[in-house]
Structures are given as C-alpha cells and as structure tokens.
Amino acid sequence: MKHTSSGWGWLLITIHWLTALTVFSMFAAGLWMVDLNYYSDWYKTAPHWHKSIGLLLAALTLFRVVWRLVGRRPQKFGSKLEQRVASLAHLFIYLLLFTLFLSGYLISTADGRAIDVFNWFTVPSLGELIDDQEDIAGSIHFYVAWALIGLVSLHALAALKHHFFDKDATLRRMLGQKQTP
Amino acid sequence: MKKLALALALSLSASIANAAEYVIDTKGAHASINFKIQHLGYSWLVGRFNDFSGEFSYEDGEPKMSKVNVTIQTDSIDSNHAERDKHLRGDDFLNVKKFPEAKFVSTTVTDEGDGQMTIIGDLTLHGVTKSISIDAHKIGEGKDPWGGYRAGFAGETKIALKDFNIDYDLGPASTEVELMLHVEGVRQ
Numbered sequence: 001m002k003h004t005s006s007g008w009g010w011l012l013i014t015i016h017w018l019t020a021l022t023v024f025s026m027f028a029a030g031l032w033m034v035d036l037n038y039y040s041d042w043y044k045t046a047p048h049w050h051k052s053i054g055l056l057l058a059a060l061t062l063f064r065v066v067w068r069l070v071g072r073r074p075q076k077f078g079s080k081l082e083q084r085v086a087s088l089a090h091l092f093i094y095l096l097l098f099t100l101f102l103s104g105y106l107i108s109t110a111d112g113r114a115i116d117v118f119n120w121f122t123v124p125s126l127g128e129l130i131d132d133q134e135d136i137a138g139s140i141h142f143y144v145a146w147a148l149i150g151l152v153s154l155h156a157l158a159a160l161k162h163h164f165f166d167k168d169a170t171l172r173r174m175l176g177q178k179q180t181p
Numbered sequence: 182m183k184k185l186a187l188a189l190a191l192s193l194s195a196s197i198a199n200a201a202e203y204v205i206d207t208k209g210a211h212a213s214i215n216f217k218i219q220h221l222g223y224s225w226l227v228g229r230f231n232d233f234s235g236e237f238s239y240e241d242g243e244p245k246m247s248k249v250n251v252t253i254q255t256d257s258i259d260s261n262h263a264e265r266d267k268h269l270r271g272d273d274f275l276n277v278k279k280f281p282e283a284k285f286v287s288t289t290v291t292d293e294g295d296g297q298m299t300i301i302g303d304l305t306l307h308g309v310t311k312s313i314s315i316d317a318h319k320i321g322e323g324k325d326p327w328g329g330y331r332a333g334f335a336g337e338t339k340i341a342l343k344d345f346n347i348d349y350d351l352g353p354a355s356t357e358v359e360l361m362l363h364v365e366g367v368r369q
Binding site: 138 | 256261262263264266267270349350351352
C-alpha cells in the first residue's frame with residue numbers, strides 16, 4: 001500500500017487516477033453548468049454536485065499530500081534539469097488544485113451560506129472575507145481551472161515522452177507495475 | 182414693454198431661485214432602489230442596488246419635484262444570495278463589466294393632483310436608453326433635527342427586461358421587473 005523507492009503504492013496510484021478523472025470531468029462540468037438554461041433539469045443539480053465533488057476532492061488531496069510525504073518516493077528519471085522541472089510542475093499542480101478548491105469554496109460561501117456536500121454533511125462558511133468575494137473568487141476559479149488543465153496536459157505529454165522516447169518506467173509505475181531494476 | 186420684460190425676467194429668476202437643489206441622502210442611507218421580479222410565477226424575488234447617487238430639484242410646498250437624476254452602480258446589485266448576484270452581474274443579465282452604470286435622467290414631471298406625479302425620463306440600462314414613466318408621490322418635507330431641510334418621495338415603475346436587451350429566459354412570469362424607489366434629499 002505504501003509508496004517506496006520501487007513503486008508508488010496502490011493507494012497513491014488510485015488517488016492519482018481518480019483525481020485525473022475528476023479534474024477533467026469537473027472542468028467540463030464547470031464550463032457547461034454556468035451556461036445552463038434556467039429551466040434545465042441540471043440547473044440546480046450540476047452546481048450541487050460540482051461543489052460536493054470539489055470539496056470531497058479537496059479532502060482527498062489533503063490526505064494525498066500528507067500520505068505522499070510519509071515514505072519515500074520512487075526514483076526519478078531523466079536529466080537533473082528534467083527532474084527539477086518535473087518536481088516544480090508537480091508542486092504547481094498541487095498549488096493550482098488547492099487554489100481551485102479554495103476559490104470555489106469562497107464563491108459559494110461569500111454570503112455566509114454553507115455548502116451541502118451531497119446532503120451528506122455541511123461545510124460552513126467563513127463569512128465574507130473580502131469585498132466582491134464571489135466575483136473575485138469566481139475569476140480566480142475560472143483562470144486557475146484553465147491553468148490547471150494546461151499544466152496537467154503538459155504533465156500527461158511528459159509522461160508519454162518518458163514512456164515512448166525515454167522508454168523508462170515513469171508511466172508504467174503509475175499504472176501499478178513494480179519496478180524491476 | 183421694457184417693464185414687462187423686466188418683470189418677466191424677475192419672476193423667472195425668482196422661480197429658479199425658489200427651486201432648490203436636493204442631494205439624495207445615500208450617505209445616510211435614506212434612499213433605496215429596490216426591485217422585484219416574479220420567481221417562476223410563484224412568488225416575488227426582491228433585491229436592491231446598494232450604490233447610487235443623485236439629486237433632484239424641488240420647490241418648497243410644491244406638489245412635485247421639477248427634475249431628478251440618479252446614477253446607479255450596477256455591480257452593487259444585492260439579492261441576498263452571492264451566487265445569484267454573481268450571475269446577475271454576469272453577461273446573462275447586467276454585464277456590469279461592460280455597463281458599470283445605469284442612469285435615469287428625467288425629462289418632464291407632471292403633477293397629477295392628489296399629491297401624485299408622473300416622472301418621465303430616460304433610463305439607460307445595459308447600454309440601452311429608453312424612456313420610462315415613474316408614478317411617484319411626495320412623502321413629506323421639512324426641517325430635520327440637525328439643521329438641514331429634507332424632502333422625500335416614493336415612486337414605482339415597471340420595465341420589461343427585453344426592452345433593455347436582457348434576454349435570459351427566466352420564464353413567462355418573469356419578463357418584467359418592478360422598481361420601487363425611495364429617495365430622501367437634503368437641500369443644498
């Protein structure tokens with residue numbers, strides 16, 4: 001289960017792919033739902049699910065970061081520069097994710113309203129922290145979402161480059177294959 | 182003839198001097214611009230604009246004001262729900278980035294008797310200027326306890342959203358917005 005110097009461990013692998021699937025679905029859903037017609041069946045449901053899934057992913061990502069920091073990460077591949085750029089990109093993906101979680105939360109809680117997560121539990125508001133909070137948080141949420149999609153696309157291309165050009169274990173490792181030295 | 186002209190000039194200047202300028206007391210929040218629109222035809226949704234400024238001319242004891250103009254900051258719309266306000270500020274409705282101000286400038290004010298008046302003027306909203314008519318009446322006037330002199334009016338009007346190129350479909354019961362206006366002015 002735990003990641004070691006030879007592999008990521010099934011828990012982090014599951015979280016990684018679940019996050020990938022969620023991020024792309026949420027991005028598409030987010031763009032789609034803001035243009036819904038008032039009489040659409042999804043007008044209330046889509047934002048409700050978007051917010052619920054977003055907050056659950058925030059909790060999962062928080063756990064992921066903690067879990068990632070205990071134990072050792074597998075060996076990095078590529079030149080020193082590539083390794084450094086990759087680490088920086090990973091850090092930025094996490095930063096963008098947390099900015100996205102926070103800005104989304106701040107839109108819906110700007111007037112003191114709480115967020116219901118699937119009518120399962122409620123995340124309270126912190127109140128209005130800044131003027132025009134819903135608009136500022138809304139703009140940040142929009143642009144950061146695009147930035148994240150851009151960065152994870154590069155991330156995916158880099159993984160393919162490792163797999164097809166460098167022919168190293170980077171991608172196979174994230175698919176659960178144990179590293180054979 | 183000269184005398185008549187002089188008398189006319191005097192009486193004109195007298196009437197101009199009599200019509201005092203009042204600044205709408207937005208500072209002390211004794212004025213509000215409220216709106217209501219039907220929700221699905223089942224109830225009224227009420228909101229307001231928090232930031233606006235304006236002034237009117239009014240002659241003591243007259244039944245009507247003589248002119249009024251108001252400028253509204255559209256991004257101050259407040260329906261007591263942040264997500265809805267964000268939607269209302271966006272390009273489905275007010276598009277406040279492109280049209281940050283709405284404006285009303287009166288053209289004529291008619292005394293309808295019984296303290297009622299009709300204020301006709303141009304409303305600029307969402308980049309469209311259209312003539313609208315406001316039914317208004319004086320609430321009261323007089324000295325305030327702090328050395329000033331105040332006069333206040335209330336008015337109502339109704340506008341169709343599509344007249345101002347706002348075409349988001351809220352349903353057949355919600356094509357018109359009613360405006361409820363309350364202004365108190367402090368004489369300058």
